[in-house]
Amino acid sequence: MQTQDNTMTEQSRTAADPKKEKATDPAVEAGLERLTPEQIRNTINQVLEKETGPRFKAYVETCMSCGMCADACSYFLSNDRDPHFMPAAKVKNTIWEMLAKKGNVSKDFLREAVHISHLECNVCKRCAMYCPFGIDIAYMMLLVRRICHKLEITPQYIQDTVNSHSVTLNQMWVKDDEWIDTLQWQEEDAREEFEDLQIPLDKVGADIMYSVIAPEPKFQAGLIYQAAALMHAAGMDWTMPSTPGWDNSNMAMYTGDNEISGRIARTFFETAAKLRVKRIVMGECGHAFRSVYDMGNRWNSWVMPPFEVVHALAFYHELLTEGRITIKEKYKKKVTLHDPCNVARGRGLHDKARQVVNMVCEDFVDMVPNREHNFCCGAGGGVINCGPPYKGERMVNNRNKAEQLAATGADVLIAPCHNCHSGLEDIIHHYDLKMEIKFLGDLIYETMEKKIYTPGK
Amino acid sequence: MNSFIAFIMGPMVWISAIIFVGGLLLKFIGIIQSVRKKEPYIFSYMTFKHSLRSMGAWLVPFFPKSTRLRPVYYGISYVFHILLFVVPLFLASHIVLFNEAFQISWPALNDRLADWLTVVVIAALVFFAVRRQMVPEVAYLTRASDYLMIAIVALPFITGFLAYHQWFAYRWMAVAHVLSGELMLIIIPFSRLSHMLTAPLTRAYMGSEFGHVRHARDW
Numbered sequence: 001m002q003t004q005d006n007t008m009t010e011q012s013r014t015a016a017d018p019k020k021e022k023a024t025d026p027a028v029e030a031g032l033e034r035l036t037p038e039q040i041r042n043t044i045n046q047v048l049e050k051e052t053g054p055r056f057k058a059y060v061e062t063c064m065s066c067g068m069c070a071d072a073c074s075y076f077l078s079n080d081r082d083p084h085f086m087p088a089a090k091v092k093n094t095i096w097e098m099l100a101k102k103g104n105v106s107k108d109f110l111r112e113a114v115h116i117s118h119l120e121c122n123v124c125k126r127c128a129m130y131c132p133f134g135i136d137i138a139y140m141m142l143l144v145r146r147i148c149h150k151l152e153i154t155p156q157y158i159q160d161t162v163n164s165h166s167v168t169l170n171q172m173w174v175k176d177d178e179w180i181d182t183l184q185w186q187e188e189d190a191r192e193e194f195e196d197l198q199i200p201l202d203k204v205g206a207d208i209m210y211s212v213i214a215p216e217p218k219f220q221a222g223l224i225y226q227a228a229a230l231m232h233a234a235g236m237d238w239t240m241p242s243t244p245g246w247d248n249s250n251m252a253m254y255t256g257d258n259e260i261s262g263r264i265a266r267t268f269f270e271t272a273a274k275l276r277v278k279r280i281v282m283g284e285c286g287h288a289f290r291s292v293y294d295m296g297n298r299w300n301s302w303v304m305p306p307f308e309v310v311h312a313l314a315f316y317h318e319l320l321t322e323g324r325i326t327i328k329e330k331y332k333k334k335v336t337l338h339d340p341c342n343v344a345r346g347r348g349l350h351d352k353a354r355q356v357v358n359m360v361c362e363d364f365v366d367m368v369p370n371r372e373h374n375f376c377c378g379a380g381g382g383v384i385n386c387g388p389p390y391k392g393e394r395m396v397n398n399r400n401k402a403e404q405l406a407a408t409g410a411d412v413l414i415a416p417c418h419n420c421h422s423g424l425e426d427i428i429h430h431y432d433l434k435m436e437i438k439f440l441g442d443l444i445y446e447t448m449e450k451k452i453y454t455p456g457k
Numbered sequence: 458m459n460s461f462i463a464f465i466m467g468p469m470v471w472i473s474a475i476i477f478v479g480g481l482l483l484k485f486i487g488i489i490q491s492v493r494k495k496e497p498y499i500f501s502y503m504t505f506k507h508s509l510r511s512m513g514a515w516l517v518p519f520f521p522k523s524t525r526l527r528p529v530y531y532g533i534s535y536v537f538h539i540l541l542f543v544v545p546l547f548l549a550s551h552i553v554l555f556n557e558a559f560q561i562s563w564p565a566l567n568d569r570l571a572d573w574l575t576v577v578v579i580a581a582l583v584f585f586a587v588r589r590q591m592v593p594e595v596a597y598l599t600r601a602s603d604y605l606m607i608a609i610v611a612l613p614f615i616t617g618f619l620a621y622h623q624w625f626a627y628r629w630m631a632v633a634h635v636l637s638g639e640l641m642l643i644i645i646p647f648s649r650l651s652h653m654l655t656a657p658l659t660r661a662y663m664g665s666e667f668g669h670v671r672h673a674r675d676w
Contacts, residue, residue, distance in 0.1 A: 052495075053491055053492065053494075053495030053496035054488045054491040054492050054495065054496060054499075055492075055496055055499065055659075055662070057491075058488070058655045058658060058659050059659065061649065061651070061652075061655060062649070062651075062652045062655040062656050062659055063649075064603075064649060064652055065595060065598035065599055065600070065603060066530075066534075066595070067527075067592060067594045067595040067598065068523050068524075068526075068527060068531075069523075070594040071523060071526045071527070072523065076594070081593070081594065083593050083594040083596070083597035083598075084597070086594050086597070086598075088598050089594070089597055089598060092597075092598060128663060128675070129523075129667070129675050129676055130521075130522070130523035130676075131523075132515060132521075132523070132524070132656075132660075133652065133655075133656040133659050133660055134511065134659045134660040134661075134662065134663025134664065134675060135659055135663075136659075136663065136666075293670075294670055294671075298498065303498070303501045303502070304670075344673065345667070345671065345673050346671050346673070347671055347672060347673070348671060348672030348673040350673075369522075372673050372674060372676070373522060
């Protein structure tokens with residue numbers, strides 16, 4: 001059992017030993033208790049036969065175990081190249097075994113499979129990029145998570161966020177009135193700085209619907225303040241929805257609960273449709289973007305999302321290059337930029353992000369590797385959302401990220417994604433990296449000219 | 458015995474060639490039908506442009522980053538795969554057989570060169586086998602069938618090399634060569650060696666997902 005901080009430093013000095021007993025939690029254990037061998041077999045076979053097709057079959061049959069995927073994976077590199085952590089090994093220890101045994105696997109196997117798929121993989125797709133055949137290991141990890149979801153053995157903390165999604169349609173049990181209260185509170189605060197600032201609620205026909213993830217109203221309300229200030233200074237015609245459907249995060253996507261995931265995505269788009277906005281702009285979040293851009297929409301049979309979805313990085317780029325926001329004085333500290341998987345490998349926004357950073361900051365040093373080849377923060381893909389029982393091992397597994405960050409010599413780390421921000425913050429504290437961590441929006445807010453855009457000027 | 462040899466050097470060659478080509482063709486058709494029935498979204502996302510871009514990028518030696526991290530392995534594998542096709546197809550003695558069957562021919566490799574290239578192929582296969590033991594992450598994944606695949610591919614080259622040189626038991630070596638070649642051809646559609654068909658498809662799909670949907674390169 002993982003305990004609190006005083007044992008963490010000990011664990012950080014030794015690589016994770018897979019032969020040691022792996023951490024687990026009450027939900028996994030209770031779920032396993034309830035299962036019968038017949039349920040296990042039927043569920044696994046149902047998912048592998050009915051919910052997959054030629055793509056899965058090709059991935060399983062085509063792998064020539066060449067080992068090239070190993071170099072891609074943070075877990076492999078952070079654990080002193082332990083083969084157990086390489087992507088193909090993760091597939092071998094879950095999928096291959098399930099197929100070979102035709103679903104007749106033990107509870108011990110399942111406990112291991114939960115751990116591998118939820119805690120030893122961020123589904124970052126760096127391995128899919130390294131594989132000469134383009135085999136999508138992340139897809140197969142999500143398939144294992146789907147099986148775990150149907151077997152009801154998903155880790156506790158992330159399952160709680162999915163429960164929240166299913167009840168409140170947001171990730172953090174934010175009640176309907178709390179949402180509106182938070183927006184009005186931030187509006188009130190912001191009006192002390194900008195007299196006529198408004199956070200327009202439910203403005204039908206606005207250009208932009210701005211959407212956030214649930215942690216923002218819950219404990220990062222200042223980010224809503226910042227976004228409002230940005231919209232105000234840029235003179236954008238925007239709105240935010242007052243109804244459920246305001247949260248673009250989607251943890252169900254990462255637990256394999258595709259039904260709830262689809263429901264969240266549909267509600268999100270329906271909210272935008274009700275407001276008849278031209279496009280949706282979202283804050284700095286990676287997985288939320290993934291869920292609306294190519295996962296939630298697919299469950300609802302949309303090839304591409306029914307609205308143009310603009311990630312914050314692309315939005316900042318637009319505002320700065322069009323001159324709607326000007327930078328009063330560039331940020332002076334030495335910065336480096338983390339490329340969130342879902343935004344770099346996931347949407348190719350790495351170059352635009354760098355253009356924005358260079359417009360805002362004087363002293364930018366790139367980390368190596370970067371862009372599509374950047375390493376995952378180690379927190380995304382639902383890993384950090386599995387909660388405190390697994391924090392210690394996450395810190396061990398993120399050692400190579402810590403080394404990468406330290407090598408930049410930067411004072412400030414820009415992490416334009418909520419999960420990345422949290423995970424990298426943990427890494428900075430755990431490995432004592434002496435870096436500040438910021439969202440890109442934080443830097444823009446700090447350095448921008450806070451006047452209103454006047455048409456014609 | 459004579460009739461057995463006549464069979465494996467005659468009709469069996471045709472049979473194994475048909476199983477090889479037909480098997481792969483049927484497998485391909487099966488995949489397309491299965492995609493249509495179960496995963497038609499694959500057609501929505503694949504584009505020619507991105508599929509070709511991805512396949513092309515991965516055919517350029519050492520262009521994708523992951524290949525530069527294991528240059529010896531990748532270099533040997535790259536050369537091996539080219540020779541795997543070039544040597545049998547451009548061997549004078551094989552061209553003669555094609556000529557006898559179809560009245561067509563094409564330029565042949567110089568015999569001495571082909572000889573050396575055969576040695577290179579065999580050496581590459583030995584390298585793969587040894588690598589499967591020595592590199593920890595590869596050893597972790599290796600199954601008995603991986604060694605079997607290596608042996609099945611090696612046999613035609615080894616027996617062909619020995620038969621050509623006529624060092625000993627020439628006629629049996631020739632029979633062994635034909636049999637091992639037939640074995641390899643027949644096994645391809647039914648084993649992991651069919652990656653010659655499926656790998657370009659998974660590559661094309663990933664190229665399309667990354668290029669067309671994600672606007673990022675899959676290198």
